[in-house]
Amino acid sequence: MAWQSSLLAQMWKQYTSGLSERGGPNLLRRAALQGLFVAGLAYLATCLGSTPAVAQVNSRQDILVIAHPGVTSRRLDRDTLRALFAMRQRTWPDGNAAQVFVLPNDSPTHAAFAKEWLSVYPHQLQLAWDRMVFSGTGQAPHRVRTQRQMVAAVSSTPGAIGYINREYLDESVQVINVE
Amino acid sequence: MKASKSSMWSSAAGCILAAAISALGVSPSMATDTNALNSLQLHGFLSQAYIVTDHNNFYGSSSDGNGSWDYTELGFNASLRPTKNLLIAAQALSRRAGKDDDGSPTLDYGIIDWQMLSTADQTFGIQLGRFKNPLGFYNQTRDVAFTRPSILLPQSIYFDRTRSVAMSGDGVSLYHEARLDNGGLLHSQFGVGRSQAGDDAESSLGLDGLPGSLEGDLSVIGQVRYEHDGGRIVLAVSAASVHEKYESPGDFPGDGEFTFQPLVLSAQYNAERWSLTGEYALRRVETSGFNAFDDISQTGESWYVQYTRRFLDDWQWLVRYDTLVHNRNDPNGHKYEAAGLGPAYSQYADDLTFGVQWTPHPNVMLSGEYHHVDGTGWLSLQDNPDASQTEQIWNMWLMQLSLRF
The missing domain is CATH 4.10.860 (DNA Excision Repair, Uvrb; Chain A)
Structure with missing residues (x-):
């Protein structure tokens, strides 16, 4: 230095x-x-x-995108997934309202999901949400604290979308294929 | 004075909003009733700064040795999605900033947003009401500390003298978002509406204390923004033509018109741990028609380069060089001084800023920064009424606590 x-x-x-x-x-x-x-x-x-390489706790395969069982869109492309989680797109491709659930910013699963699945950094997502919420152009996603709460919330909210580590998956939610 | 000018429009916008909310809320036949209320979101923010300067006053009597606490921002907003395509949102703002802003609450925005088209490739919508002007990267949320990289935004572009003029419009705004084949995102917005007119604009034009008042007139604003690779590279062009009318009860200073036409080019590169941001603006200002003074037409130039670096998860530091001239034909202010209008250094400002932000909790932020400034080009005229009492080279230290929910 x-x-x-x-x-x-x-x-x-x-x-x-x-x-x-x-x-x-x-x-x-x-x-x-x-x-x-x-x-x-x-x-x-x-x-x-130049940043030192950080060991990846979660790889892309370990994280699943999940949805309420009533959602009829079984697959999403990467751009639509990104638009949904950036809160820019408010509806599923089938036309139904989307309810977006996210883990806290400091959760390793959230960080890995943002980077691996959305190709954005958590700080960019947070800034995008703040700008929408405080300019009247959109709403913030719903926050859950833990992955168990994520599964519970997504399974009980029509139109819900979220993400979890594979080990938290159960039959109350459906897995969305992302291309 | 300010309240009376904006109250008509705020109450009109408020009535539209209240009517819309009540219509949606009380109608028993709406199947989406419960969803509408479930979708209600409330958010707010509060920030308080402490400012010390060695010379010149910034947001209050910052140079008197005790510092100034006169910079407070308080906001509260509500949003509702009554149906899947509709968004209703409004925000009340109270801002104290020295003599420029006394904290009286205003309707910051109040819009009904109808997203009429939403497909995998594109989105198209219309906003009715009071919308925030998308000027540069930061204008729409300029009063929310959590969306700013530093306590003060680069003042060359986001200074207070034209704050009310650039802030928002009462009218219609259309937006379109296209997802391109290369993964990029093209966002366009175009708005037409009546601009706001505040005391800051009157003061900048030297009209404060005169009998008439400045009224917003029909204005247009547009922005095209391109985001590449999930926002790794963001480029934007914003332009506006803001018109205001001055109505004078007598022949002095006479009726007149004021036009503000900013053009802002913005670029940002985002890496995981750092961001590099630059914006360049041309600001054309025109007054015409007044009996009391000659027509003025001049173009100001502003730009800044800013590097922010995140470290230790919840810390960020920043360094920025920010520069402004009020008249490109007189960048050092010599002609201005020779004409006996005031000190040359009031016509430019070069600001070197170092800042640090700490976010120990997602809803709490502490920040501090230091400014080394040459020139008084963006200094508040209301906090520094006597130009001969100002100093060319001055230093400023700020601390701020910000909360949100």
Whole structure:
């Protein structure tokens, strides 16, 4: 981290020394400073952006998409699944209202489901929900705390969709095939 | 003054909403009665900031040595899905922000959204009522701390001087969402409605204290947003043409018109642990017709680049460079100063920001940030009425606690 902080310090020095000269009509210098600063930021972004590989607790095969037994759509494509969980699409392909259930953001199953099945990160999902809820363009998904509650909620709510680890599956819900 | 201007529209929108809700709620023949009530969702947020500046006032008397607590946001919303295609939603907002906003509650939005088409490939819907303007990435939820990367949004684009003007419209908005073959998502929205007019716009135009008042007029807004690969890359173009009318009881300053035409280009890259965001805006401002002053037409330019990094599960830090000029033909403000209108540095602002957010619980967030600012281009005129008392280079520290449910 040492070289990164010294880089930052250097950028800061450049930046503040530029300010003191700002009295004159030194447009070119100002533009150059801004350019340098942004380039520095972008460089830092790429350096710090590389993340260490994290061991996967859940692989895609371990997680199942489940629905209320009354749902007639037995399969979904990936885009529709993503639209449903992003709360952008409000109905099943068969036209019935969808009720979306999710686990807490910090649940490993939720994180794996978002990444493996939806190809989005949990923080993106949360932001998408917040933006809908607080701009009047949509509703938030229903929250359940545990996978047992997920099965109970999905099996008792018409139009429900959710996800669980395979080991929690029982006959009260149906599994949805995702292509 | 502000209340009287917006109350007619808020009460009209409120009546429509109340009528719609009661009609849906009391009709015994509706088979979806129980579903409608089951679908009721209530959400809200509260945030309180503490602000200290070494020079200049930001949201209250922040530079007096004791800091300012005058930045509070409180919101409460309800939404209902009476049928599978209908969504009814409304939010009340109370915002205190120095002298710009006194906390009196307003109807932030109130809409009936009818999603008339929803297939595997596309969605099409219409919104009636007061809708939030989709301007850039953040305008629609600009008052909700949990949707902001920092306590203050990049002020070059989301500053308060044109806040009420850019905020929302009372009218009709159409939206369309297409899922493309490459997995991308194309979201388009187009709205026509009457803009809001607040004291902030009057003050920015130098009309505060004069006898007339600014009224919203017919305005249009549109946004096209493309999301690639589940939002890994997001690109957007937003444009609006907001019109307001000034009605003067006498010949001074005379009737006039005010036009605000922002164009915003937005881009974001999202990785698991970091995001890089940039937005560029051209802001064209025109006044015409006033007896008391010449017509003004100028184009301002704003942009920022922002890097956010998530760490330790519930922490995030941010660095941002944000810059604004009010007039592209006078970026350093020299002509402005030479004309005797005020200090040159009031015509631009360069803001370097470092911030950190901690979310120990999904509904609780603590944030802190530091701004190093050159220029007073987006400083509140109402909190700093005397330009000669302002300083060119200033520093600002903010802390904020935010809650939501």
